[in-house]
Amino acid sequence: MHIVSQEEMQALDRYTMDVIGLEGKVLMENAGQGIFRCLISKLKAQDQIAVIIGKGNNGGDGFVVARYLQNHNFATDVWLVEDQHLIKGDAAYHMNVFLNSGGKINGIISDSHHFKEHLSNYTVIVDAILGTGIKGCPRKAYLDVIHLINQAKARVVSIDLPSGVLANGEPFSHEAVYAKETLTLQYPKLCMYTQPAATFFGETDVIQIGIPKKAISHQGLKRRVWTKEDVKHTLPVRDPFSHKGTHGKGLLIAGSQDMPGAAILSATSALRSGIGLLWLSIADKAKQTVCSRLPEVLFESRESTDFSKYKGIAIGPGLGRSEDGEALLAQVLGEKDIPLVIDADGLYHLTNHLSTLKTHQAPVVLTPHPGEMATLTGKSIKEVENDRFGISETFAKEHGVYLVLKGRNTIITSPSGEQVVNVSGNPALAKGGSGDVLTGIIFAFLLQHENPLNAISNAVYVHGAAADQLVKTNHSLLDVLASDLSLTIPTVLHDLYLDTMC
Numbered sequence: 001m002h003i004v005s006q007e008e009m010q011a012l013d014r015y016t017m018d019v020i021g022l023e024g025k026v027l028m029e030n031a032g033q034g035i036f037r038c039l040i041s042k043l044k045a046q047d048q049i050a051v052i053i054g055k056g057n058n059g060g061d062g063f064v065v066a067r068y069l070q071n072h073n074f075a076t077d078v079w080l081v082e083d084q085h086l087i088k089g090d091a092a093y094h095m096n097v098f099l100n101s102g103g104k105i106n107g108i109i110s111d112s113h114h115f116k117e118h119l120s121n122y123t124v125i126v127d128a129i130l131g132t133g134i135k136g137c138p139r140k141a142y143l144d145v146i147h148l149i150n151q152a153k154a155r156v157v158s159i160d161l162p163s164g165v166l167a168n169g170e171p172f173s174h175e176a177v178y179a180k181e182t183l184t185l186q187y188p189k190l191c192m193y194t195q196p197a198a199t200f201f202g203e204t205d206v207i208q209i210g211i212p213k214k215a216i217s218h219q220g221l222k223r224r225v226w227t228k229e230d231v232k233h234t235l236p237v238r239d240p241f242s243h244k245g246t247h248g249k250g251l252l253i254a255g256s257q258d259m260p261g262a263a264i265l266s267a268t269s270a271l272r273s274g275i276g277l278l279w280l281s282i283a284d285k286a287k288q289t290v291c292s293r294l295p296e297v298l299f300e301s302r303e304s305t306d307f308s309k310y311k312g313i314a315i316g317p318g319l320g321r322s323e324d325g326e327a328l329l330a331q332v333l334g335e336k337d338i339p340l341v342i343d344a345d346g347l348y349h350l351t352n353h354l355s356t357l358k359t360h361q362a363p364v365v366l367t368p369h370p371g372e373m374a375t376l377t378g379k380s381i382k383e384v385e386n387d388r389f390g391i392s393e394t395f396a397k398e399h400g401v402y403l404v405l406k407g408r409n410t411i412i413t414s415p416s417g418e419q420v421v422n423v424s425g426n427p428a429l430a431k432g433g434s435g436d437v438l439t440g441i442i443f444a445f446l447l448q449h450e451n452p453l454n455a456i457s458n459a460v461y462v463h464g465a466a467a468d469q470l471v472k473t474n475h476s477l478l479d480v481l482a483s484d485l486s487l488t489i490p491t492v493l494h495d496l497y498l499d500t501m502c
């Protein structure tokens, strides 16, 4: 499913209306009707409902919902933030249809005392105040209403966006509606995957409003959510006549005396994710520790300079920050035709070698967390977090890499700027070692797939799904270890392959 910016959603609406000829008031009817249908399944006959309406088209959707609610005999009051004569266009059309159907409008500003008094009586509030058309901080009258809604006990359902939230995920510090549930129209918006906006949404559902396929293909949308179905459709299917060499001969350069575990985690995860043959290049002093833990792994000397037999190289987990590590990275970057995955200390060393990335012929995957991304770009972590989509896109295009910007809703960006957002995973992943596991999965998937973006997106999904599986069964958010994730990869893959029979 696509993810859209404010401008993309507006362009989709505009194309549908101006070129295809489907009128805005029809889209608004579809939106309101779709929201009503979704809402009704959770309503009780005795619910007292307030639909709170702003002056734009988001308010127009609110009038449609209110009409359907009243038609179905739900006790519904409509409260309008602005004066009626300020409502224009499609919203005015649906306001009139609502009034002509016997509806009544209460003014918030003209009767604020009455509004405050009534608010505590409602069991459900439909928030149709502001949607994608908001600019900056809501005006005072709007902020006051938002504050009152947040203090009310009612279940708040927001239309399209929780009012006050900025659609493109820009940072903000003003108050916005804390929704219990948000019914977003046609496509998820960027802000659903960024902070602080994401915390206001509650549960989310997407309501189709009838934007035709032609409008969507004309727009050329380049961001999407990566779902379990996407993973199932794109996982590689094993050829019955394949052999170990078919599934990737990879070299993992990882682990140092102080961090041998990172190599174990990455290597185990790569093997559990299907890599055919795995060599490990590890510091001599760490070799003893890991040998007995990795019976399936072959060992490569750290002094080796011939990488020609490998179909891919992953470098970084537990590598250490010594000059030796940087020299190794420089050597690996010289292998222009070999796909690379660079993580952790590999990214630390990469800051001195960024200019070589663009000349790499084979795919290069970088897997920074926001701190590493800040180092790579010379920005602060806050700047990175405030513009995760934008910074990822600029960097991936500039350096011609696949960028995996980790965090809640990891964003994967291709060198052409296509973006995939992952929705699996939970805070159990916030622990040392989980990145090493991800590197192993990405590495293995990359070597088994012709499409790097699909391979990486699947790997990120599987990593998150392993954490979800652990928390769903016999773990809490606190006690999941990175090695538990690695051990859970088979359960996740078994489930994904269930219908395909790999």
Ligand SMILES: NC(=O)C1=CN([C@@H]2O[C@H](COP(=O)(O)OP(=O)(O)OC[C@H]3O[C@@H](n4cnc5c(N)ncnc54)[C@H](O)[C@@H]3O)[C@@H](O)[C@H]2O)[C@@H](O)CC1
Binding pocket: 013, 024, 025, 027, 028, 031, 054, 055, 056, 057, 058, 059, 060, 061, 090, 129, 130, 131, 132, 133, 134, 135, 136, 137, 138, 139, 142, 159, 160, 161, 185, 209
């Ligand atoms: N044809 C369309 O364009 C459709 C639009 N739809 C709805 O329309 C919404 C977008 O409508 P609009 O573009 O009219 O915008 P909104 O209804 O989201 O809000 C913008 C309105 O609020 C005012 N406003 C802007 N910034 C403000 C601020 N900081 N404080 C107070 N008021 C502010 C603007 O003057 C404008 O009247 C979507 O979120 C969706 O709910 C749906 O009905 C589907 C069809």
Ligand SMILES: [K+]
Binding pocket: 058, 127, 128, 129, 130, 131, 158, 159, 160, 161, 162, 163
């Ligand atoms: K809203």
